[in-house]
Amino acid sequence: MTKSPAPPKPTAAELDLLQTLWPLGSATAKQVHQKMMQERPEVTYATVLRLMQIMHTKGILIRDESERSHVYAPAQARDALQTNLLKDLMQKAFAGSAKALVMTALKSGISKKERDEIEKLLKEGGDQ
Template identity: 75%
Template sequence: MARTPAMPKPTAAELDLLQALWPLGAATAKQVHEAMAVDKPAINYGTVLRLMQIMHGKGLLIRDESARSHVYAPAQAQDSLQTNLLKDLMQKAFAGSAKALVLAALRTGVSRAERAEIEKMLRDDQS
């Protein structure tokens, strides 16, 4: 039986672009550039367009070419990609231990509000 090829792992710059694109759902390079420029005013439109073209080539984005301005969308939902990246990190950095990953995350500066939310989630899960 043939295995499905693994989805490529996005670079840090590609993740930044996906963070801007996920809320939009599908968008032109211009729309993504405008969304990214809110947090990174120095970002260049040409850089965004080129990155989106590269991401399309890697399979991270899908592209609708039916209109004059191509419309791009993430090839994978945010929660799905995050889950895959987390599993990969857990295997590589924590020897497959979810407990070790969670403990490391909790040691890196969880706010009181976040800690309370985590504790509530754990209590609710035991009910």
């Protein structure tokens, strides 16, 4: 049985762009740039376009070239990518221990609202 290759791991800048693109579903570089400028007005269109092209080459984004302006979409759903990154972090930084990862996260400071949500999830048995 051959293992499928691990999906590419995005850099911090690529994750930032994905955080903008996921809610949009799919978008042109111009649309992503306009959305990113709301939080980071210094970001240039050329930077966004180049990053999206790199992400497409790496397999992080898929691209529809049927229109004049190419439309990009994430190659993985947010949940799938977050799960893969979490598993990788757990292996590398916490010797595979989910408990150690969670305890560290809880010690780093969470809000009352987050604590209430975690307690509710634990009471429900985590079946979500």
